[in-house]
Amino acid sequence: MNELNYLSPYQQNTTFYNNSDTSESSDNDYNSNSSENGEQLEVPKTDNFYYHNISSFKFINNFDKDVQLHQQPHQEIKKNEIIENTKEIENKEFTEDTDIGYHSNVNNNSINSQVVEKEKKQYNRIIRFLLWFSDMNRRYKILNILFTVVICLTVSIELYSSISRHYSSYNNLYSQLSNRQTNIYNNNVHKQQNQISNNQQQQQQQQQQQTYQYNTYFQERVNSLIKEYEQYNIQGDNDKSLQTLLNLLKISPRLCGAMFRVGQIFSLKEQYHNSEEMYLKALDCERWLKLEYIVELSSFYNSFHRYQESISLINRASLFFPNNTKLQTTISQTKNLMQNDNIDGDIGFKFYSCVD
Structure with a gap:
């Protein structure tokens, strides 16, 4: 032990x-x-x-x-x-x-x-x-699990691939549709612009045609009225001549010669107020630069002993037509008429040196 x-x-x-x-x-x-x-x-x-x-x-x-x-x-x-x-x-x-x-x-x-x-x-x-x-049961379980995992993976991969394909196809369709819509929109815009331009061109052409037609009609009408006036004036028919000239002024109110002739006819018909008005309109139409109208209106004033207005009219015209013989003769006639009527030319009047 x-x-x-x-x-x-x-x-x-x-x-x-x-x-x-x-x-x-x-x-x-x-x-x-x-x-x-x-x-x-x-x-x-x-x-x-x-x-x-x-x-x-x-x-x-x-x-x-x-x-x-x-x-x-x-x-x-x-x-x-x-x-x-x-x-x-x-x-x-x-x-x-x-x-x-x-x-x-x-x-x-x-x-x-x-x-x-x-x-x-x-x-x-x-x-x-x-x-x-x-253990075989465990093997079978493991194999089943692996098999299910493989199946799930394959299914998920297939799903992902199918989804990606569908998504790509959807994107392609969307791009095609968007391109188509843009093309349609652009075509519509071009059509509208073309229509607008065509309409504008048509309107311009219509306006040009209308103006041309109006001008031609206006010119034809004016020419016909002038011919009628000449016929009536040759015949000595003052009433028809006056009516023709008034119709002519309705069509073309800026005919200065027609206004002046109407004033003369009114003076012949002893419508002096209308005559003076037409003389003034004619001078205004000519911007007071028509010498014949000025001399006629001055003689018109002298006939009614309106020497002051006559001399003021001549003095105004002498600014535009200095040293004019017609104006000098008209001034001398006005002075003679004033002396015959015992009116002093220096009273209330002042003549320009160029006219004296």
């Missing part, structure tokens, strides 16, 4: 590890050992021992429990392969530790434990995934 209690940790590790070569032993066989006297041996709790022995066999026992749930032949084969691989790895690691020695194992224990823990986690993940995927 004392010999067993004072075994070195290295010897205890080797003895307990060598006694654990059975593949399907439980965790209790490695946690406690009885001596010949019935006393339980104390197991040194080194990290290397627990890591390479107890944790390894716990992992295997857990693996056995998982395998019992799936008792298909192919799963058992995989289980045996995995167990053999784990045993080989553990034996390899243990031999490396024993060769290095107890002191080197204690010093490198933390580094090896981290590396092995990572490997153990990776193996656990791989084994769990393989066991989980080994």
Whole structure:
């Protein structure tokens, strides 16, 4: 008993590890050992021992429990392969530790434990995934899920492509319609502009035709009335001559000669008020620049002893016709008439030097 209690940790590790070569032993066989006297041996709790022995066999026992749930032949084969691989790895690691020695194992224990823990986690993940995927129902479910995902993706892609095609076709149609509408609008605008221009041209042509027709009619009418006046004047019929001239003035009110002739006829018919009015209209029509009309109106004033108006008219005309013989004779006649009537020419009158 004392010999067993004072075994070195290295010897205890080797003895307990060598006694654990059975593949399907439980965790209790490695946690406690009885001596010949019935006393339980104390197991040194080194990290290397627990890591390479107890944790390894716990992992295997857990693996056995998982395998019992799936008792298909192919799963058992995989289980045996995995167990053999784990045993080989553990034996390899243990031999490396024993060769290095107890002191080197204690010093490198933390580094090896981290590396092995990572490997153990990776193996656990791989084994769990393989066991989980080994179930046919799960395979069918996964395949169904993948199939549905693929179908959904294909359908979504087809939908997207169809939508894009429809959208592009819609854009093309919209562009065509917009272009067509713009073309129609432009054509309508051009038509309206052409119609407006045509209407304007037609209106201008109509106006030109109307003015031409009116001018021709006016000219023909004026010529016919002048011919009638000449006939009546030759015949000496003052009434018909006066009526013809008045009709002529209705058509063309700016005929200055017709106005003057009407004034003369009114004077012959002793309608002196109308005669004076027509004389003044004729002079106004000629802008007071017709010398014959001025002389006639001056003699008209002298006949009625209206010398003041006659002299003012001559003085006004002398501004436009200076040193004119007709005006000088008219002034001299007016002076003689004033002397015959015993009227002083200097009273209320002032003659221009050019006329004196």
